[in-house]
Amino acid sequence: MKMSKYQADEKGYYGEFGGAFIPEMLYPNTEELRQNYLRIMEEPGFQEEFRQLLRDYVGRPTPLYYAKRLSEKFNTRIYLKREDLCHTGAHKVNNTIGQILMAKKLGKNRIIAETGAGQHGVATATVCALMGLECIVYMGEVDIARQAPNVARMKMLGAEVRPAKSGSRTLKDATNEAIRDWINNPVDTHYIIGSVVGPHPYPDMVARFQAVISEEIKWQLKEKEGREDPDYVVACVGGGSNAAGTYYHYLDNEKVGIIAVEAAGKGVESGESAATSALGKVGIIHGSKTLLMQTGDGQITEPYSISAGLDYPGVGPMHAHLFKSGRADFIPITDDEAMAAGLMVSQLEGIIPAIETSHAFAIFDHRQFRPEDIVVINLSGRGDKDLQTYIDYFKL
Numbered sequence: 491m492k493m494s495k496y497q498a499d500e501k502g503y504y505g506e507f508g509g510a511f512i513p514e515m516l517y518p519n520t521e522e523l524r525q526n527y528l529r530i531m532e533e534p535g536f537q538e539e540f541r542q543l544l545r546d547y548v549g550r551p552t553p554l555y556y557a558k559r560l561s562e563k564f565n566t567r568i569y570l571k572r573e574d575l576c577h578t579g580a581h582k583v584n585n586t587i588g589q590i591l592m593a594k595k596l597g598k599n600r601i602i603a604e605t606g607a608g609q610h611g612v613a614t615a616t617v618c619a620l621m622g623l624e625c626i627v628y629m630g631e632v633d634i635a636r637q638a639p640n641v642a643r644m645k646m647l648g649a650e651v652r653p654a655k656s657g658s659r660t661l662k663d664a665t666n667e668a669i670r671d672w673i674n675n676p677v678d679t680h681y682i683i684g685s686v687v688g689p690h691p692y693p694d695m696v697a698r699f700q701a702v703i704s705e706e707i708k709w710q711l712k713e714k715e716g717r718e719d720p721d722y723v724v725a726c727v728g729g730g731s732n733a734a735g736t737y738y739h740y741l742d743n744e745k746v747g748i749i750a751v752e753a754a755g756k757g758v759e760s761g762e763s764a765a766t767s768a769l770g771k772v773g774i775i776h777g778s779k780t781l782l783m784q785t786g787d788g789q790i791t792e793p794y795s796i797s798a799g800l801d802y803p804g805v806g807p808m809h810a811h812l813f814k815s816g817r818a819d820f821i822p823i824t825d826d827e828a829m830a831a832g833l834m835v836s837q838l839e840g841i842i843p844a845i846e847t848s849h850a851f852a853i854f855d856h857r858q859f860r861p862e863d864i865v866v867i868n869l870s871g872r873g874d875k876d877l878q879t880y881i882d883y884f885k886l
């Protein structure tokens with residue numbers, strides 16, 4: 491099964507990271523999924539339905555757009571992979587389409603999910619409406635307030651949004667609630683995890699569903715530039731699903747540089763940050779061994795970022811391994827840098843990015859590229875959900 495030293499082995503390990511550290515009560519659920527996911531994903535009927543929905547419902551392939559004015563500004567060749575143009579406004583729907591088909595194959599009729607920015611919640615509520623399945627989304631109270639448009643969308647789509655009221659009342663806490671629900675409903679429920687986090691096989695399964703991003707970049711770049719491989723692929727990392735999809739088909743090609751952008755919040759050393767690679771130590775969160783922000787005695791540190799989707803104290807095990815092995819270059823970006831970059835892209839390219847994505851556009855103040863370099867940035871989502879935060883920040 492292992493295709494590369496950067497992908498999961500059969501126990502779900504990426505180097506020393508990954509695995510399935512779960513309470514006994516969750517074992518039947520994850521084991522059922524582990525035993526079946528690869529077989530189901532490889533069935534021609536599954537692939538056909540997955541591809542057809544990605545094409546006709548999600549709107550794939552998404553364009554690979556040469557950002558002319560941005561390229562001129564930074565004197566390099568910048569392409570944007572337009573995941574913001576996916577139905578529902580972000581890459582998250584690639585994964586929820588895959589997992590809803592998986593849930594149906596496994597005979598599940600109740601769907602739960604966690605969400606931070608609300609994009610994964612909306613993408614889950616959307617596919618549940620599409621398939622006529624019950625949908626419950628857990629979301630931190632803080633995120634319910636700062637991503638209000640997405641909460642309204644989930645309700646409109648027929649989902650129930652349940653607030654998580656513990657801890658920092660953000661993504662970590664919503665994930666805790668979803669896991670608790672799953673333990674209590676082991677038979678009829680499928681948990682659609684929204685990133686490359688959680689116990690094996692989730693990180694591998696979600697990465698495979700998102701791999702369509704780099705699959706498309708390869709042939710689109712070949713059409714535009716006569717070569718499949720850019721010099722760099724760049725993505726923001728919350729749990730790491732849009733990044734995993736962007737890197738996937740380039741992981742073993744060391745000529746392609748991998749840049750991962752993390753949320754530094756108010757600064758890496760400010761005590762209000764979510765820069766996991768800089769601050770994290772080996773630990774276990776949500777069933778996976780990974781890098782994790784924690785106190786000296788192993789208590790999880792409450793993270794902070796202006797972007798709900800990057801406000802998580804861990805990172806998926808693939809990314810922990812990419813960091814530890816040196817394969818990827820991790821760059822922390824502060825709230826202020828991300829907001830300024832979001833405004834810059836809006837006014838240079840006419841595209842308002844999600845605040846998560848805006849972090850990725852701030853790298854040009856930290857890294858210099860050659861004029862002939864091709865840099866592909868994954869534009870993971872659109873900024874509609876963040877308008878109020880942009881308005882408040884810039885006093886628009």
Ligand SMILES: Cc1ncc(COP(=O)(O)O)c(C=O)c1O
Pocket residue numbers: 580581606607608609610684685686726727728729730731732733798799800844846847870871872
């Ligand atoms: C637009 C967008 N980009 C990125 C992320 C971060 O998630 P991930 O790291 O799994 O791609 C989110 C999460 O909600 C998001 O909405």
